[in-house]
Amino acid sequence: MGDKDVSSATVARLPNYLRSVMDLAAEDVANVSSDRLANHAGVNPATLRRDLASLGVTGTRGVGYDIKYLTFQISVILGVNQEWPVAVVGAGNIGRALTSYQGLASRGFPVRAVFDIAEDKIGTEVSGLVVEPLSNVSHRIPELNVTVGVIATSADAAQSVAQLLIDAGIQSILNFTADSLDVPEGVTVRRVDLATELQILSFYQQRESAVADGTGIPLKPKP
Amino acid sequence: MGDKDVSSATVARLPNYLRSVMDLAAEDVANVSSDRLANHAGVNPATLRRDLASLGVTGTRGVGYDIKYLTFQISVILGVNQEWPVAVVGAGNIGRALTSYQGLASRGFPVRAVFDIAEDKIGTEVSGLVVEPLSNVSHRIPELNVTVGVIATSADAAQSVAQLLIDAGIQSILNFTADSLDVPEGVTVRRVDLATELQILSFYQQRESAVADGTGIPLKPKP
DNA sequence: TAGATTGTTAATCGATTAACAATC
DNA sequence: TAGATTGTTAATCGATTAACAATC
Structure with missing residues (x-):
């Protein structure tokens, strides 16, 4: 079967x-x-x-x-009928947007906690949640039954944040930084790298004009 | 060569x-x-x-x-040494976050305009830019030399917004909605679908516990 | 039964990689 | 020249798809 x-x-x-x-x-x-x-x-x-x-x-x-x-x-x-509580690490622009984004909650991924390391962010409110210190990760993740961790920090903090999440029991990570994470067997990571997406777009555009000029390398048509 | x-x-x-x-x-x-x-x-x-x-x-x-x-x-x-001016359509959480996100500007993708269709958003400020009405797209895109359009609207507006951008001369689109766009030859689209990313993560997690139970289908190890 | 459509085999395609002749 | 490392051929791998026997 x-x-x-x-x-x-x-x-x-x-x-x-x-x-x-x-x-x-x-x-x-x-x-x-x-x-x-x-x-x-x-x-x-x-x-x-x-x-x-x-x-x-x-x-x-x-x-x-x-x-x-x-x-x-x-x-x-x-697992569409289940809820998969999410925790966001990093209360910058991206982190706050994800926390507030209704598109996630409505699809079964409610954000239950937001963490940051910066003193001036901790204690501020984002979409009904209070930003917590990074040190809270280890006890809050199990407490809130969080199953997915989102990393929206700077790239150089990404790996250590990932470790923190994994130590707290997280097996699924969505990584918004440019850093590619080293994780143990059993942990799944997906990366969303916005600047890289844009770089890929600009490559094609660059190439298109180069081909028009006759200077560039022709592109294999995308399948 | x-x-x-x-x-x-x-x-x-x-x-x-x-x-x-x-x-x-x-x-x-x-x-x-x-x-x-x-x-x-x-x-x-x-x-x-x-x-x-x-x-x-x-x-x-x-x-x-x-x-x-x-x-x-x-x-x-x-094209890393060039600037690729960006326009964001949709001044919701994601659209505003992208507009404010320093990670894009610093990598050569400055956001030069933000558009929305909602009266209560038009005229508000986002990171130094004033949200413009959607009807401005056609003349502002060429005026500002925008080369990349970001669609951060609701899914049902995505296709018509894409058409608007293309008509204004855009050849590169980054699509944040769940809708997959129909575009003519010569236009490149990349999709970033956050809820789908999370669904893929929850699939793996679901499956992992199912395998632990002995109830599920074993997964092919990711390459 | 005749027609439709699955589940899967076998063929095809494209991308990755081992291996090595070319050559610095 | 001897050693290193490229550029590319040929082998391998995995994923897609055409085609069809099984079967509703």
Whole structure:
């Protein structure tokens, strides 16, 4: 029953699949084919079927996937029905924005604590939370059942903050710094590096004008 | 002279290479081998050599890469020495944070304008800029030489805002909404979807406990 | 049964990397 | 020249997808 490996590419597509099947759920039919679902999600039908099968999610030959049940299954797999309390370290612009951002709470990721090391930030309020000293991390994380740590500090503090979070029991880290973190087995890190994203964009733009000039290297079209 | 395709995986590694070679530039040697550089960047040496070669960047056999010149070349390729003025659409939490975020300006991406459609946001100040009405996009983008547009609106406004930016001449878009954008050839989009990042993290955590229970599907170790 | 659609095998594609001839 | 290290070929790996037998 699907007890096979799940590739990280598959995992990255899951939220996309959930969105698509929820969209199609609005229609008045009970089943959906991999073809329609894949079209809506912008992937190849075989890829979608393979992805779902690798998670033990199956449809019915000749019929398709039961929309309601499929929605339920992906939801469970993604933990969408659970709450995953979040702690943010760093009460700078990014940290405060994330803490206030409704898009997270509404998707099951309520921010339960904000930490900072700077005296002038500690004690200030952000979206109903009081910024706590970094030294509180170790006891507050377990106390608040926080499962995800967000690092929104300067890059040079990132690694030590990560260690602090891990010591407090955190297994999932979202890293907003440019630093890439060294973490033990069992801890998952995702990095969101804004300046790097912009640098990639400017590379393409740079290249586009260079190609127009005839000076540059042509780009392989993105797949 | 390297007039070959550049894969998007290569592009994504470039900022990483630049960081590494700048780190190593601090040392008192003129050259660096692909081996040292790749180790520092956390990639395979052959991959690094291939990446650089695909961009027309070469070293010297038996010697390595000239650190200073290599830094210069990657900088030029990434456009690090230029300014890429940015416009942010959406003056909510994320939009305001990005506008205020020093990490962007210091890396050559100064935010030059912020737009919003909400009456109560227009006219307010964010980090020295006055929030402008969305209708200003078409003339302000060319006026301010903005090259990168950031969409930090609600998901349902994303596509129409993208069109507005493109009509104003924008070729590079950083999209913070959950919506995936339909854009014409020649426009590059990168998406940063925070809730999806968190969902991927919670998938792994979910799965980890499920495996501990013996109930779940074992995960393929991440490469 | 006839038609539809899955689950999966086998083929394809693209990216990574080992290995090595070229050459400083 | 001997040693080092590139640039690139060829092998490997993993992921995607076409194709189809299984089956509802």
